[in-house]
Amino acid sequence: MSSTPPATPAATPASTPTAAGGSPAMQSRHLSVWFGKRKVLEDVNISFPANTCTALIGPSGCGKSTYIRTLNRLHELIPGAGLAGDVLHNGRDIYARDVDPVTVRLAIGMVFQKPNPFPSMTIRGNVLSGLKLSGMKRPNHDEIVEDTLRKAGLWNEVKDRLSHAAGELSGGQAQRLVIARALAVQPQVLLMDEPCSALDPASTLKIEETIRELAESITIIIVTHNMQQATRVSDYTAFFLAAENEPGIVVEQGATTEIFSNPQDPRTLDYVNGRFG
Amino acid sequence: MTAHAETILPPRPPAPQQSAGRPWARRGPGFRLAVLLGTILPPVPVIAALLYTDWPPVTIFVAIYLPLQLIAACAAAISQRGTRAAGDAVIIVLAIGATLLAVIVLGSILSTIAIRGYQAMSVAFLTQNTLYISPSTPLGYGGVGAAVLGTFIIVALATVITVPIGIATAVYVTEVRGRAVPYVRFFVQAMSGVPSVVAGLFILVVLILSGALAYSALAGALAYSILMLPTVARTAEEVLKLVPEELRTGALALGSTRARVVGQVVLPAARTGIVTATILGIARVVGETAPLLLTSLSNDRTIINPVGNPIASLPVFIFDKVSLPFPDAVARAWGAALVLMVIVAILFTAARLLSARRFAKS
Numbered sequence: 207m208s209s210t211p212p213a214t215p216a217a218t219p220a221s222t223p224t225a226a227g228g229s230p231a232m233q234s235r236h237l238s239v240w241f242g243k244r245k246v247l248e249d250v251n252i253s254f255p256a257n258t259c260t261a262l263i264g265p266s267g268c269g270k271s272t273y274i275r276t277l278n279r280l281h282e283l284i285p286g287a288g289l290a291g292d293v294l295h296n297g298r299d300i301y302a303r304d305v306d307p308v309t310v311r312l313a314i315g316m317v318f319q320k321p322n323p324f325p326s327m328t329i330r331g332n333v334l335s336g337l338k339l340s341g342m343k344r345p346n347h348d349e350i351v352e353d354t355l356r357k358a359g360l361w362n363e364v365k366d367r368l369s370h371a372a373g374e375l376s377g378g379q380a381q382r383l384v385i386a387r388a389l390a391v392q393p394q395v396l397l398m399d400e401p402c403s404a405l406d407p408a409s410t411l412k413i414e415e416t417i418r419e420l421a422e423s424i425t426i427i428i429v430t431h432n433m434q435q436a437t438r439v440s441d442y443t444a445f446f447l448a449a450e451n452e453p454g455i456v457v458e459q460g461a462t463t464e465i466f467s468n469p470q471d472p473r474t475l476d477y478v479n480g481r482f483g
Numbered sequence: 484m485t486a487h488a489e490t491i492l493p494p495r496p497p498a499p500q501q502s503a504g505r506p507w508a509r510r511g512p513g514f515r516l517a518v519l520l521g522t523i524l525p526p527v528p529v530i531a532a533l534l535y536t537d538w539p540p541v542t543i544f545v546a547i548y549l550p551l552q553l554i555a556a557c558a559a560a561i562s563q564r565g566t567r568a569a570g571d572a573v574i575i576v577l578a579i580g581a582t583l584l585a586v587i588v589l590g591s592i593l594s595t596i597a598i599r600g601y602q603a604m605s606v607a608f609l610t611q612n613t614l615y616i617s618p619s620t621p622l623g624y625g626g627v628g629a630a631v632l633g634t635f636i637i638v639a640l641a642t643v644i645t646v647p648i649g650i651a652t653a654v655y656v657t658e659v660r661g662r663a664v665p666y667v668r669f670f671v672q673a674m675s676g677v678p679s680v681v682a683g684l685f686i687l688v689v690l691i692l693s694g695a696l697a698y699s700a701l702a703g704a705l706a707y708s709i710l711m712l713p714t715v716a717r718t719a720e721e722v723l724k725l726v727p728e729e730l731r732t733g734a735l736a737l738g739s740t741r742a743r744v745v746g747q748v749v750l751p752a753a754r755t756g757i758v759t760a761t762i763l764g765i766a767r768v769v770g771e772t773a774p775l776l777l778t779s780l781s782n783d784r785t786i787i788n789p790v791g792n793p794i795a796s797l798p799v800f801i802f803d804k805v806s807l808p809f810p811d812a813v814a815r816a817w818g819a820a821l822v823l824m825v826i827v828a829i830l831f832t833a834a835r836l837l838s839a840r841r842f843a844k845s
Contacts, residue, residue, distance in 0.1 A: 280732055312738025322729035326751035339739035339747060384733070391737060 231256035231425040232277060232314075232395055233294040238453070239272055239281065240288030246272050248453040249291075252444050254395075259421040261436035261462065262429045264446030265482065269454030270429045271319075273446070274397050277427065278314040279307040295395070312340050315393030319400040321380035323372040323387070330368040332383055336391035350390050357419070358386040359412030378409040385413065389420075396420065398428040402435065414439050433478060437466055445474050514563055521559035525551040541587065549580045593824070600821025603814045609822070612795070614783045619809045627819045629785040630800040631826070633700065636789055637779060637796055638769055640704030641711055646761050648708075649715030650750075657723040658731075658745050668720075675713035682709040683774030691778065700789035703779030703796065707768040715764040722756030723749060762834040769827060772798035797823045 230253035239247040247269040254260050262270045275281040277293060279300060293300050300310045315336075323332045333351045337344055344350060351368065355361040360382040364375070375383060381404055388396060398417075402410040417426055417439045430436050436443055443465040448454035458465060458474045469475045476482055529548045532538060538546075556576045560568035608626030616625035652671065656664050686706040690696040696705075726749050734744045750757070780793035781803055797819050804816035 278736060280736060283732065283735070308738055308740055311736050316736040318729060318733065318736075320729055322727070322733040324730060324734070324748055324752065326748075326754070335734075335747075336737035336739075339734055339737050339743045341743075342738070387737065 229256065229297070230254055230294070231296065232427070233292075234273075234277070235292045235294070237273075237276065237289070237291035237293060239269070239276055240286075241272075241284065242286040242288075245453040246448075248455050250456050252456060252459060254425055254427055255442070256425055257421060257423060258441040259417055259426040259428065259439050260442040260444065261440035262427065262444050262446060263431075263433065263436050263477070264454070265448075265477070266431075268446040268448040270446050271399050273454075274316075274399055274427060274429055277395075277397055278311045278316055280311070280316065282307070308340070312342070312391060313393055314395040314397060315388040315391060316397040317381075317385050317388050317399065317401045319403055321377055321384050321404060323375065323380045323383050325371070325373045327372055328369050329364050329372050329375070329383060332372045333386050333390050336387055340391060342391055344390075344392075351386075354386040354389040355383075357389055357416050358382040359409065359416060360386060378405040381405055382409060382413065385416070393424065395425045395427065398426065400429050400431060403431070410435070433466075433480070437462060445469075445471075445477060447473060447477070517559040517563050521552075521555040525555045541584070544584065544587065549576070552576050552580065596817065596820050596824055599814070599817035600819075600824075603818025604821070608815070608818055612783060612785045614785075618804075618807045618812045620811065622811050622814055626815070627797065627800055627822055629782065630795040630797045630819060631822060632785060632787070633779070633782070633794040633796040634769065634798075634823075634826070636700045636787070636794065637703045637707060637775070638765055640701060640789060641707035641768060642761060642765060644704060645708045645711040645715050645764060649712055649760065649764065650719050650757065652712075652716040653719035653723050654745055654750075656720050658741070658749060671713050671716050674709070675717070677709060678773075679706075679710055679771045680773035680777070682706045683777035685709065686774070687777045697791060698778060698780045698793045699791060700779055700786070700794045703775045703794070704789075706774035706778045707771065710768050710771060710774065711764040714767045715760050718760035718763050719753075719757055722753045722760060725756065726752045758834055762830060765830060766827060769830075770798055770823060772802050775799050776802065797826075 232254040234250050234252050237247065237250040238245060250273060252260070262274065264270050272281065276289060277300075281287050281289065289301070295310070295314065299305070300314075324335055327335055330351050333354055334347055336342070337347075337350075352361060352365075355364065360379060363379060364370075364383075372380065372383060381401060385401065402413055405413065414435065417428065420426060421439075421441070426439075428436075428439065440462045442460065443462045444459035445457045445465065446454050447457045458469060458471045465474060466478050469478060525548060528551065529543055532543045532547055533540070536543075553573060553576050556572035557569045560572035603622055603626075605623060605626070607623060609631075610628040611624070611626040612629035613625045652667065655661060656667060683706045686696075686702050686709075690705065691698060691702055696702045730748050730752060731744055734748045735741075739748070775796050775798060779796060779799070781799045782793045782795045784795075786792060786794040800819045801816045801823070804812045804819065807813065
């Protein structure tokens with residue numbers, strides 16, 4: 207499989223966040239992605255420095271969600287999925303032949319756009335489900351439950367009904383439960399695919415605070431359609447764009463303040479000012 | 484921003500006293516008259532036919548009542564809402580009529596079994612075996628006790644054999660998604676068309692005549708399993724497909740192995756449906772007669788040992804007794820049919836309650 211050169215010279219690897227210092231916690235190099243014969247992403251090079259938050263922005267259908275799913279090997283579960291290039295986690299290729307996808311996903315957690323609590327488990331059971339499902343041993347389950355639920359901003363609402371079914375939570379509460387669940391297995395990297403699109407403004411604010419706090423100790427990569435959210439929570443931003451019937455590319459990336467205040471590419475300028483997308 | 488507490492609102496005028504009504508249900512006298520005539524007129528010739536002819540009720544219903552009711556409903560609809568309403572009237576009458584027909588047929592089967600079967604009912608009938616009676620012995624001695632026990636043993640064995648295999652098949656098709664999925668599904672589909680007598684013949688030839696098994700409850704259970712497996716596997720497959728894909732990816736994203744995704748997320752999420760799949764499988768076989776005639780035969784004694792000897796069962800009991808030329812033996816067959824029906828009803832009700840409670844708990 208030969209990978210074609212970038213469709214546009216506007217992707218400037220020189221301005222990758224790595225330049226800002228620190229070795230990247232995650233990195234994709236010359237990553238191209240296919241669904242069947244259709245190429246959906248082309249030559250994506252992004253570095254995610256450790257203990258920072260990076261926002262992936264861009265219009266619908268440009269491949270952001272597909273990209274984020276390649277970072278913890280969920281992409282390969284889709285029939286017909288294809289991939290070329292490397293994804294490095296702490297300098298190791300997560301697609302190397304001897305790497306078990308289960309250990310990759312344990313270290314690189316994910317929160318999805320649609321809340322997906324396990325309906326057959328209680329609220330408490332959901333928080334601890336990652337430990338049970340992965341076989342991870344951690345003491346003091348009560349502490350983990352309270353700590354992670356507090357971090358996700360849900361503790362006060364559910365502390366008196368931890369043994370109730372998770373199905374009785376509202377959509378916003380369920381999403382925060384899912385975030386608590388992802389934190390309970392102590393991931394080094396947390397992928398978030400539009401985590402706030404189902405939340406009310408108050409919950410969104412709480413989650414954004416949580417992201418800022420978490421970014422002190424883990425690496426967060428968040429897909430968002432909300433430009434204000436990107437400026438509020440992220441240190442770095444990568445702008446994805448796909449022309450009609452062409453694979454998505456990274457048009458521009460760099461420090462969030464730069465991308466939003468002084469973008470180099472006119473398409474980025476138009477997008478962050480809400481002129482398309 | 485000013486605080487809301489400082490704002491002084493003018494006092495609110497008192498709301499008028501109101502009670503909930505249904506303004507959309509108001510009808511004029513013409514409408515009431517049309518409905519009244521359309522409802523009362525069609526049954527008149529039906530009552531006349533019931534009184535003065537000896538046609539069966541179903542014939543009267545289909546040949547007289549339905550056409551008249553169709554005409555009456557159309558006339559009423561057209562007189563009130565114009566010709567476009569005739570289509571509505573036809574659809575409604577046909578839907579209600581078809582439902583009534585189904586209910587009448589089912590109801591007459593159930594009531595016949597209940598009335599005829601009731602004559603045989605007694606404590607002795609429900610608890611005794613048929614060891615000390617001859618076909619002509621009057622009612623009050625001997626009964627279906629041994630046959631009920633036998634049916635329970637055979638069905639329980641068949642369930643224990645079939646349900647794990649059926650769930651495993653469904654898991655292979657929906658969760659493992661291996662290369663053989665199309666062949667497995669085709670095979671399961673084909674199996675659901677196996678005539679029950681063939682299932683019995685298969686066990687007879689392969690296991691009993693070869694000497695591997697005696698005529699017994701186990702042989703009958705194996706024949707039942709062949710019939711039960713497609714139902715359980717296909718229903719379980721449909722149920723597992725209903726489990727949202729997000730739950731699987733969610734569990735995988737937490738570092739779960741595929742086995743744990745199935746065991747701790749997918750199957751628990753689908754457990755209500757799996758109970759239903761099991762019940763449907765049992766309901767599929769519990770009245771099957773042909774396989775048991777060839778494998779478990781029948782027995783006048785009460786048998787508990789599932790492997791050593793032939794065993795009585797309700798379907799075979801009915802088959803045996805209904806073909807005898809003695810009225811009391813035929814009455815016993817009706818009694819056994821009633822018992823079988825009640826067992827099926829209890830099973831279904833229990834399954835509904837069980838799954839409802841489990842669902843509420845989760």
